[in-house]
Amino acid sequence: GAVVSQHPSWVICKSGTSVKIECRSLDFQATTMFWYRQFPKQSLMLMATSNEGSKATYEQGVEKDKFLINHASLTLSTLTVTSAHPEDSSFYICSASPSIVPYNEQFFGPGTRLTVL
């Protein structure tokens, strides 16, 4: 099946620093990738939709200047959490879909656990 990787799997950083998370589709091309955030015991919340070669579409309430998304190729999207603060500590998961219509299945990366001290 389709494989999506994320790097790093976990990261601890100091408040005020920036953290970059990579999401790669290993055996398929993904025109669209998705970034989610999940707080403990809560559901996945879509942060943004990342389209290759164009600007990401952010969900309401997600600061685009804080969560920078770059989708430079059909197999790589990056999420940069700029000036991270403790409230940004969360589980960040990306997903990618190898198809668009009609019943697109998304394949998830293993997630990145971010802890901001």
Add this chain to the structure above:
Amino acid sequence: RKEVEQDPGPFNVPEGATVAFNCTYSNSASQSFFWYRQDCRKEPKLLMSVYSSGNEDGRFTAQLNRASQYISLLIRDSKLSDSATYLCVVNPNNNDMRFGAGTRLTVKP
């Protein structure tokens, strides 16, 4: 109203029991539906897609009722390994997905 609503549980059942989860969605134009399984501190994994005619995969049966905007998942003969959080996922258009908060299941010996 949330886009996708699930009973959070937890559901605590003995091995061998039958358990059913329900999910409602608000967008009547939703295109496709899925059940995902998420283990603690792991990413979600697709359990099964939900088709209009209903579908079955071994011990798992999914049903869709478009008129009531309702999805269900039935697990028969529960195993210890079924313990996880089950996420109802709705695709409101051809692109993004909306997740329910998940229903936590614990199967006990």
